[in-house]
Amino acid sequence: MLTDERHSFILEQLEQKNTLTVQELVEKLGHSESTIRRDLTTLEDQDKLVRIHGGARKKRKPVDEPTMDEKTVKFMQEKEKVSQLAAYLVNDFDVIYLDAGTTTYAMIPYLEGKNITVVTNGVPHAALLTDYNIETILVGGKIKQRTKAVIGSIAERQLDEVNFTKAFMGMNGVDITQGFTTPDTEEAAIKRKAIRQSNQSYVLVDVSKLDEVSFSKVADIDECTVITNHLSDKQQRLKDYTRIMEA
């Protein structure tokens, strides 16, 4: 198989899959790791993709650049699992709140076809949701530049007037005594309100956020169900304090 053909193949795969492992490509293309690695490096040099430990990631449009530390394929795929599990919890006729952030953003494709209404404070989320033909209500208010999240008093007041069956939140810290925490005070306020307005709340996090404490407290540990990928032994005791789902 010609070098060029491999390159096209790799890019095609990335269109559909977001992340690829080197091993995956070795099997599908029948070439050695060395060759695949060389291909990936070349394509990265051409700015066609981003190399990450274990494989490669689709290059993002300059828009929803979350500048996250998505440094390994494994990390990405675990994260994807969390989003998938969360989306699985959504039923027809739910009115859900979708918090801004990349993890909740990843849920959206899995919501396709569900007969639901989504309220969100994420600007990119709103755009994608409507692309998937999902009834979307955007929370109004001031926009934070880095995360493109709607925050501030206007937003808070607007949330007062609505109620959700389920809320799906991103979070920076999850700790038994400090509860759920996040760095930005204003974002914390919005998150807090969304959780209070929701019948049932879920916090989506990868393991790196467990046992972490960030600046601003959002809620107590028992107010939300945690959805994550895999708990270490030490983290198992979180289960004594709140509901946990493992993807």
Next chain:
Amino acid sequence: MLTDERHSFILEQLEQKNTLTVQELVEKLGHSESTIRRDLTTLEDQDKLVRIHGGARKKRKPVDEPTMDEKTVKFMQEKEKVSQLAAYLVNDFDVIYLDAGTTTYAMIPYLEGKNITVVTNGVPHAALLTDYNIETILVGGKIKQRTKAVIGSIAERQLDEVNFTKAFMGMNGVDITQGFTTPDTEEAAIKRKAIRQSNQSYVLVDVSKLDEVSFSKVADIDECTVITNHLSDKQQRLKDYTRIMEA
């Protein structure tokens, strides 16, 4: 087999296959590698294909020529002029309303560096505005899929609580007796409210919208200043009814 025949054969194959290996051609044509290589080199010199290591690749299309005919390009440029003039009207400390739609979207780059607050009901607008580091408030509410505009009762109510120094609106129809009109009833309602809440309102339109009437009425002809590119003689009489700026 004649040289010319081989050449046509190779090009035919490329129509279907995108890439060819030298070996492949050696087998199908029953000639030596040397000959095939000579063929490929010749064809490359004639710009009929691209040589790659191991074979050849179909020549890429002249990279998505802007295919727009001159008329369209000119049209776009006129539109750009309108946006530019509108942006020129914005001063420091203004609190402006930016209606959803492409014409107002085009204003954004020209707002760079101004010390202003922008309220908008356009989701893409909000994203771009924050990229330009402009203080942005997004109106909350239901999102219309096609235009990514925020509309509906929630949005209307939110507009009740704010006031603007200037509002910049897109519009589908401008007519002396019917005033300003647009196809979607809900969008019309939002536009109407924004205009009422604004000290001064501008409607950005290209000539094709003049003397047009759409379904839903937004405002009377004298409520807004029209910003457009060039008026035909017949359209000059609009000036008797409202203020007009020509870009």
Next chain:
DNA sequence: ATGTTTAAGAACGATAATGATTGATTTCTA
């Protein structure tokens, strides 16, 4: 018949691509 021209194949050193190996680095797991 002889020399010229042209296309083709063969030969070969140069260059490029590949896959295996290795030791360093990163990530994972206990």
Next chain:
DNA sequence: TAGAAATCAATCATTATCGTTCTTAAACAT
């Protein structure tokens, strides 16, 4: 936090491909 496992970049020998040159053979002109 230490050791194991996975992944990495760098290197090297092997193989594939390339461009060039040389040779042969047929077509054609003189």
